[in-house]
Amino acid sequence: MTVLVTGGAGYIGSHAALALLDGGRNVVVLDNLSQGHRWAVPAGAAFVEGDCGDYDLVRRVIAEHEVTAIMHFAGSIIVPDSVIYPLEYYYNNTVNSRALAQAAVDSGIRHFIFSSTAGVYGEPETTPILEDFALKPISPYGTSKMMTEKMLADAAIAHDLRYVALRYFNVAGADPAGRSGQTSRKATHLIKIASQAATGVRPKMAIYGEDYETPDGTCIRDYIHVTDLANAHVLALEYLEKGGESDVMNCGYGRGFSVREVIDAVKQVSGVDFTVDLAERRAGDPAALIAGADRIRQKLGWKPVHDDLTAIVRHALDWEESLKGREVSAA
Ligand SMILES: NC(=O)c1ccc[n+]([C@@H]2O[C@H](COP(=O)([O-])OP(=O)(O)OC[C@H]3O[C@@H](n4cnc5c(N)ncnc54)[C@H](O)[C@@H]3O)[C@@H](O)[C@H]2O)c1
Numbered sequence: 655m656t657v658l659v660t661g662g663a664g665y666i667g668s669h670a671a672l673a674l675l676d677g678g679r680n681v682v683v684l685d686n687l688s689q690g691h692r693w694a695v696p697a698g699a700a701f702v703e704g705d706c707g708d709y710d711l712v713r714r715v716i717a718e719h720e721v722t723a724i725m726h727f728a729g730s731i732i733v734p735d736s737v738i739y740p741l742e743y744y745y746n747n748t749v750n751s752r753a754l755a756q757a758a759v760d761s762g763i764r765h766f767i768f769s770s771t772a773g774v775y776g777e778p779e780t781t782p783i784l785e786d787f788a789l790k791p792i793s794p795y796g797t798s799k800m801m802t803e804k805m806l807a808d809a810a811i812a813h814d815l816r817y818v819a820l821r822y823f824n825v826a827g828a829d830p831a832g833r834s835g836q837t838s839r840k841a842t843h844l845i846k847i848a849s850q851a852a853t854g855v856r857p858k859m860a861i862y863g864e865d866y867e868t869p870d871g872t873c874i875r876d877y878i879h880v881t882d883l884a885n886a887h888v889l890a891l892e893y894l895e896k897g898g899e900s901d902v903m904n905c906g907y908g909r910g911f912s913v914r915e916v917i918d919a920v921k922q923v924s925g926v927d928f929t930v931d932l933a934e935r936r937a938g939d940p941a942a943l944i945a946g947a948d949r950i951r952q953k954l955g956w957k958p959v960h961d962d963l964t965a966i967v968r969h970a971l972d973w974e975e976s977l978k979g980r981e982v983s984a985a
């Protein structure tokens with residue numbers, strides 16, 4: 655009984671692989687290393703370098719490693735890039751997911767966990783955001799994920815496959831034991847950028863817009879610690895194994911912090927007063943995104959243990975320090 659983790663050389667997938675291994679499961683990681691790093695694959699996991707859209711390869715990996723479940727993290731993740739290169743995003747996130755799902759069905763895989771995103775909701779009129787809100791993505795990235803969710807829903811009706819699509823809000827932090835963290839070659843996420851500014855990896859940073867309708871004028875997001883998110887995946891798998899129905903679930907804590915509050919926390923925890931410029935609004939940023947987070951607690955019994963901005967920032971900073979000297983571009 656082995657779990658196939660696609661994208662397990664990347665940020666969230668490597669944490670999920672750690673959580674699975676910590677729980678005593680066997681793991682095989684499939685990653686094409688387009689963004690991830692071979693060294694980020696946890697020591698106890700088997701590793702296959704290749705594409706999750708390679709049907710024959712996936713069938714072979716499933717057979718050779720006696721895979722019984724799939725956690726699918728592999729994908730392209732940068733929202734503004736998806737606007738510039740939409741067809742690449744639909745290819746990597748939707749077409750490749752289709753091939754993976756086909757290989758799963760043809761191999762008799764019955765349990766599938768999918769990395770979706772709060773981006774499927776677009777700009778909701780009210781917050782907190784519940785799972786049954788209309789899906790109105792405003793970027794090709796969000797649409798590519800919504801399409802994969804729909805494919806899985808239809809496949810689950812037609813085949814002996816059940817799935818959980820986890821819609822992540824803003825994922826941040828790093829493994830508290832320092833075994834993994836955010837290593838993406840092209841950093842765009844706020845806490846990563848602020849941690850790079852605090853540790854001298856970048857000279858300064860900017861706030862994208864201070865004129866939103868929020869208490870301090872900067873955008874509000876629901877930041878979830880990556881270790882709590884990884885554990886949610888393990889619980890989602892156990893839920894399916896116990897016979898749970900296919901479902902979609904938000905992954906967030908149900909509270910938000912503004913960009914300014916996050917930057918203040920990074921300055922306070924690091925003790926570094928780095929330079930913060932004010933820049934124009936970034937296209938497509940909703941003012942506030944906060945998860946309605948009851949479903950995942952009720953259905954999976956998920957009990958987060960790192961719902962603490964200071965801890966999230968502390969772990970992100972520790973990871974950023976530990977990256978110095980490793981082969982990772984700061985760009
Ligand atoms: N980071 C976030 O805040 C966030 C939020 C919502 C959803 N997600 C989703 O979570 C998943 C993981 O994101 P992440 O932050 O860990 O990104 P990441 O870039 O660190 O990891 C993605 C991994 O997938 C690999 N990959 C990409 N395309 C592949 C392919 N076709 N075949 C095999 N491997 C491939 C990359 O090499 C990389 O190791 C993604 O699907 C992303 O859309 C992330």
Ligand SMILES: O=c1ccn([C@@H]2O[C@H](COP(=O)(O)OP(=O)(O)O[C@H]3O[C@H](CO)[C@@H](O)[C@H](O)[C@H]3O)[C@@H](O)[C@H]2O)c(=O)[nH]1
Nearest residue numbers: 771772773823824842843844847860861862873936939943
């Ligand atoms: O240097 C920076 C980086 C970000 N921000 C702001 O910080 C907030 C958070 O931005 P970011 O960390 O890039 O995350 P989001 O754009 O909210 O998107 C993330 O969170 C979404 C769910 O909320 C997911 O759908 C996406 O995949 C994931 O990238 C936004 O207001 C940004 O404008 C800045 O002001 N300066």
